[in-house]
Amino acid sequence: MTCESNADLQEIVDEVRSIAEEGKVADYIPALSKVDKNDLSVAIYERNNKCIFAGDYKNKFTLQSISKVLILALALQDRGIDYVFDRVGMEPTGDPFNSISKLETSIPSKPLNPMINAGALAVTNMIKGESEREKWDRILQFVGCLANNKQISYDLEVANSELETAFLNRALCYFMKQHKVIHGDIEELMMLYTKQCAIEMNCFQLARIGAVFALNGLDPETGERLIPIHIARICKTFMVTCGMYNASGEFAIKVGIPAKSGVSGGILGVVPEKYGIGIFGPALDNKGNSIAGIKLLEILTKRYNFSIF
Numbered sequence: 001m002t003c004e005s006n007a008d009l010q011e012i013v014d015e016v017r018s019i020a021e022e023g024k025v026a027d028y029i030p031a032l033s034k035v036d037k038n039d040l041s042v043a044i045y046e047r048n049n050k051c052i053f054a055g056d057y058k059n060k061f062t063l064q065s066i067s068k069v070l071i072l073a074l075a076l077q078d079r080g081i082d083y084v085f086d087r088v089g090m091e092p093t094g095d096p097f098n099s100i101s102k103l104e105t106s107i108p109s110k111p112l113n114p115m116i117n118a119g120a121l122a123v124t125n126m127i128k129g130e131s132e133r134e135k136w137d138r139i140l141q142f143v144g145c146l147a148n149n150k151q152i153s154y155d156l157e158v159a160n161s162e163l164e165t166a167f168l169n170r171a172l173c174y175f176m177k178q179h180k181v182i183h184g185d186i187e188e189l190m191m192l193y194t195k196q197c198a199i200e201m202n203c204f205q206l207a208r209i210g211a212v213f214a215l216n217g218l219d220p221e222t223g224e225r226l227i228p229i230h231i232a233r234i235c236k237t238f239m240v241t242c243g244m245y246n247a248s249g250e251f252a253i254k255v256g257i258p259a260k261s262g263v264s265g266g267i268l269g270v271v272p273e274k275y276g277i278g279i280f281g282p283a284l285d286n287k288g289n290s291i292a293g294i295k296l297l298e299i300l301t302k303r304y305n306f307s308i309f
């Protein structure tokens with residue numbers, strides 16, 4: 001399965017690329033600040049196994065928050081719906097992804113949803129495995145299957161850079177440990193979480209993961225079931241309600257598809273029954289979403305009527 005360059009898509013990429021100037025690359029994880037702010041690539045994976053791309057689609061980036069939706073899919077398979085949602089809620093917060101404030105005020109004291117950092121840390125804590133190593137191998141194996149690439153790995157420098165600076169995430173963990181939302185060794189959890197966020201791929205592989213969700217959990221090439229249908233549905237719903245942080249409402253109106261972004265500038269998009277979309281554009285807007293990536297999706301949705309609403 002290969003991905004072919006597409007002139008129409010390239011035209012849109014060229015049209016929106018300059019908006020990156022108005023954005024800013026994430027630097028709170030120091031290693032993320034090293035990228036070229038003007039990078040922009042997109043791949044669209046069609047259900048009939050065709051894939052088109054524009055920009056330098058071989059550029060790799062780390063998943064960051066995009067991993068949250070994949071880990072949720074694995075944790076729901078590992079633990080079941082009741083276990084997961086006893087510990088993490090289902091409501092959007094309207095707050096930034098790393099906010100700590102509602103953790104204290106929500107009753108019971110649990111993160112409001114799995115797409116914010118607190119919720120994602122709690123979900124990572126649910127992944128089954130006898131050791132950190134076994135949990136990590138299971139995560140990589142699952143993501144490798146979704147992307148159809150067993151070589152998928154992580155960027156050690158980005159993972160270490162986050163591990164050294166993730167004081168707020170540690171604070172979220174200790175708060176949740178106090179309230180028995182999570183258990184076990186916090187440093188071990190932080191290691192697993194930062195590695196998961198540093199999983200590296202290109203926009204073609206990300207688009208392929210989007211295609212799995214678009215097909216409600218089926219492998220677009222083999223038709224094999226990779227994610228149970230009810231879990232794929234839950235993941236897509238969270239992508240709509242909280243996938244683009246506290247810009248999810250505006251994104252639902254302007255673009256209207258399930259999507260998940262990460263501070264590396266990646267966006268995973270899903271056009272149900274039709275396409276998986278992978279985008280990489282590291283310049284971010286003030287809410288932490290890829291500024292050119294969102295513009296690109298706005299144009300695509302207008303032109304091709306992607307909105308699910």
Ligand code: GLN
Binds near residue numbers: 065066097288
């Ligand atoms: N690893 C990042 C963090 O926890 C992910 C955040 C993001 O992509 N929004 O801060």
